[in-house]
Each structure stands twice: as C-alpha cells, then as structure tokens.
Amino acid sequence: MSLRIHKLHARLRPTDACLFLDVDGTLIEFGPTPDAVHVDAALMQLLHRASVACDGAVALISGRSVAQLDTLFAPRRWPAAGLHGVERRDAFGHVHLHREEHLPPTLLDALRALERRHPGVRLEDKGRAAALHFRGAGELGAELEQELRQLAVRHGELDVQPGSYVLELKPAGITKAHAIEDFLREPPFSGRVPLFAGDDLTDLHGFEAVEGAGGVSIAVGPRVKAMVDVPSPMELRALLDEFIGREAWA
Numbered sequence: 001m002s003l004r005i006h007k008l009h010a011r012l013r014p015t016d017a018c019l020f021l022d023v024d025g026t027l028i029e030f031g032p033t034p035d036a037v038h039v040d041a042a043l044m045q046l047l048h049r050a051s052v053a054c055d056g057a058v059a060l061i062s063g064r065s066v067a068q069l070d071t072l073f074a075p076r077r078w079p080a081a082g083l084h085g086v087e088r089r090d091a092f093g094h095v096h097l098h099r100e101e102h103l104p105p106t107l108l109d110a111l112r113a114l115e116r117r118h119p120g121v122r123l124e125d126k127g128r129a130a131a132l133h134f135r136g137a138g139e140l141g142a143e144l145e146q147e148l149r150q151l152a153v154r155h156g157e158l159d160v161q162p163g164s165y166v167l168e169l170k171p172a173g174i175t176k177a178h179a180i181e182d183f184l185r186e187p188p189f190s191g192r193v194p195l196f197a198g199d200d201l202t203d204l205h206g207f208e209a210v211e212g213a214g215g216v217s218i219a220v221g222p223r224v225k226a227m228v229d230v231p232s233p234m235e236l237r238a239l240l241d242e243f244i245g246r247e248a249w250a
Contacts, residue, residue, distance in 0.1 A: 081179030
C-alpha cells in the first residue's frame with residue numbers, strides 16, 4: 001500500500017497533506033442499520049493523531065448529517081460535510097448550507113408508504129435528504145430505485161443517489177466534490193495535498209475532486225476503484241497509521 005502512494009507522492013509529509021474521510025464502509029464497517037454502528041477508542045485516537053500530524057486539516061465527508069456525525073464521534077466535533085455535501089461545518093465551526101429547506105411532507109409521506117409496503121425497508125429522514133435502507137431486502141433494489149426516481153421527477157430538483165443497500169433522495173447537483181473543493185479554499189486545508197478515502201458510488205465525485213487538485217484518491221473495499229485500493233476499513237486505518245507515524249512514506 002505504501003509503495004503505491006510513495007510512487008505518487010515520494011516526498012509527501014503529513015504537514016503538507018489534508019485528509020478527507022468518508023465514515024460508513026470506510027473508517028468503520030457497515031452495520032445492519034445506521035444506528036447500529038459505533039466509533040471505537042482506537043479510531044478516535046487514530047483520528048486525533050492524524051489531526052495533530054496534519055495541523056488540523058482532517059474532515060469527515062459523509063452521507064450522514066453533521067448532527068449524526070457529532071453523535072457518532074462525541075465528544076469530538078470534526079470539520080465535516082454531511083448529506084453528501086448539502087451541509088458543511090468548516091474548521092472554525094461555521095455551518096454552510098447548499099439547501100436550507102427540508103424535504104416536503106408530501107414526499108416524506110410517499111416514502112413512508114414505500115417503507116410500510118416493503119418489509120425489510122427502513123426510511124431514514126435526514127431533514128434535507130432522506131434514505132431508504134434495504135439491506136434486509138436486497139432483492140428490492142431495482143424496484144425501489146425506479147420508484148424513487150419517479151418521486152424525484154414528481155417533486156423536482158432532487159437526485160437519487162444509490163449506495164450500498166441504500167437509495168438516497170438529496171438536492172440535485174450537490175456532491176461530496178463540492179464540499180471538498182470548499183474546504184480546499186479555506187485554512188487549514190488550503191495549499192495542502194488532499195487525500196480522500198471512500199468506499200462507494202457516492203464517493204466518486206470526491207475522488208475526481210482530489211485527483212484534479214493533485215491529490216490521492218483511496219478506495220476502500222470492492223465497490224469502487226481509485227488511485228490506491230485497500231480491502232477494508234481496518235486496512236485503511238493501518239495505512240493512515242503508517243502515514244502519520246512517519247516523516248514521509250517510504
């Protein structure tokens with residue numbers, strides 16, 4: 001793993017880099033439901049060390065809301081982008097919203113009807129976005145996606161974002177790339193080489209953003225490919241530990 005990154009950035013040091021990290025499937029394994037996961041002490045310590053090594057230039061880039069991330073990583077409140085870039089909290093604690101309005105009640109009613117109609121499907125209302133989780137009914141993926149796309153067209157200005165046994169309705173045109181690009185214009189991220197680790201289709205725009213900025217994309221698991229591929233969250237943690245524990249990759 002290190003050799004591949006060494007070839008890309010032979011002299012890259014933590015003090016010259018910034019880290020953008022997806023959470024579910026990237027830093028932690030998926031759970032049966034979003035509420036069934038937890039952040040262990042080892043990960044908390046790793047992220048703290050990474051933040052020190054990178055002079056604070058570490059941000060979480062997630063499909064969860066920023067509020068959910070705060071609960072998951074409490075008591076630490078990280079610079080973070082939630083809902084795939086729809087909301088973002090910068091390193092100074094200021095919140096930026098690409099969309100202030102929550103999803104309309106009529107749309108949520110339609111999603112709740114879908115949830116009731118299909119056992120094994122769980123609706124997650126995120127306020128400015130919503131997700132249908134179907135890990136317990138994987139065979140329904142294509143049918144659910146078709147129904148969500150019809151709802152997106154009916155209500156307008158919404159995108160359907162497929163993920164690992166999840167379909168999300170979110171404001172159209174906003175991706176994780178927007179959040180990463182915004183961070184890169186601000187301290188402590190500006191002027192640094194960006195690294196972004198993700199595991200799913202929702203992360204592909206982020207990969208493009210860091211590659212376009214001269215950085216490194218890191219894919220975790222088999223669903224997507226990037227400049228560097230690692231098989232699991234634990235392998236990503238090992239890679240991050242090696243990076244922040246040395247003066248440079250070698």
